[in-house]
Amino acid sequence: MKTKQLLNLEKIRNDFPILSTKVNGQPLVYLDNAATTQKPEIVMQSINEFYTKYNANVHRGIHKLSETATVHFELAHKKVSEFINADFEEVVFTHGTTESLNLLTYSLGSELKTGDEVVLTVMEHHSNLVPWQQMAKKIGFKLKFIGITSDGRIDMDQAKRMITENTKIVSVVHISNAIGTVNPVKELVDLAHKVGAVIVVDAAQSVPHMAIDVRELDCDFLVFSGHKMLGPTGIGVLYGKRKLLEKMQPFLYGGNMINEVKLEDSTWADLPWKFEAGTPNIAGTIGLGVAVGYLKNIGMKNIEAYEKELSKYAYEQLGKIKGVTIYGPKDERSCVLSFNVDGIHPHDMSTLLDRDGVAVRGGHHCAMPLMKELDVSGTVRASFYFYNTFEEVDKLVESVIKSRKVFGYD
């Protein structure tokens, strides 16, 4: 197949030690990448190197190790900023997408007034819903939810009606973690800006899979996690336009984020440190910097093109199986495939697939309101990354067919 040549799969897979392990006596087919991706050797090495060769706290110690650690730490900051075409000062490191969204809910949401409106979609991950919901209760602003079409896309007609002059914040998921829909964020950015609202893009499932340029997208904030893009867990990103970040109140207070502290009052450090209180996740930041470098070497355009073909193949092959329903749109989708098999609960399906070494996720995918919209309690989710092969899709398909037989379906 032509697209296979886009990437040197054999070489790539060799970079990921875990991909050659066996699970339940079968070669691992790892299709739970929307939950977390595997890590290439060089990312793990960089973390190990930090702890073995230059472990020290950053920004403080006037000694060689601290200086080396600070240089590596800030270099990683720089690499990640460049990866999304942002300025250094505009990229804040957090624990992950969830913390980034909590930070925004707190810093932006607490400035709102009764009568102000925040617009979300019914497709949001709980992390882009629950913080807003709880802040709304406290502050008294109103939450509105854009619905979805029958094929699982954002209802843009509704969006146009719902985003009004009362709207202060729009916060939407770029790619649904549950059903893989790629949402028209650029259009939503324009809708928000037309009424003077700011827009937050949950890019946890898009930054790992496609080239993202925050300047081109023109979103006000964009958040994502390191561990879904080859990096370690516990490190994530909050991008914000400089002018907005300057105006905002910090979320966490403490060391590192201050300029001057008196007993009664304090002033804040420059961006991005104003939002990075306490000792940062130094190893995680360095690891993410290396992960981003790895992705850049392969090329995000190549990754996107390869995954598109892989996902299309999986959609077609899986769709041929008797009793299979695939959720979400046929086009405008990423490499997240959410499906159900008649008469087999997603948990049972996941257990049966695991038997064949195929790791998927079964359940509500932290998107319970969306599951309700789809009228299911959960789905089976196979989510791919660029290191997955067409042969692995075949294994998934074979295993689904086999599972139907275990349950006695013809």
Add this chain to the structure above:
Amino acid sequence: MISDFESMTTIEEDEIYKENILDHYKHPRNFGNLKNYTFKSKEFNPVCGDEIEMFIRFEDGKIIEAKFIGRGCAISQASVSMLTDYLEGKTLEQVKSLSKEDILDMLGIQIGIVRMNCALLPLKVLHSGVEEYER
């Protein structure tokens, strides 16, 4: 540690979808609403979003009818189907003393850590119902 993990999951796979488990899943006993219940109880499994609601009718200190509604995986459905079957004729004290081990014995399969919540959801529903009823 790693070898423990491997042997545990292997046992589970081999035996989990036994014929009687699938039979209870496809033809659950005591499925449906009960109008004249003594108490009812509902619980969610936050991991998968499944829910089970149980209806219990007592007469003269003994359960004379136990029914349930809700949907779930083969493990939780077989568990609630078997449990409601077992409950008939039991006293409140007998119900209260039911343990995790009793449920696993009833199911007769090895359950790994990730599926344990599924197996035990019905017992959780029952016990929280009893607790509420006694209050």
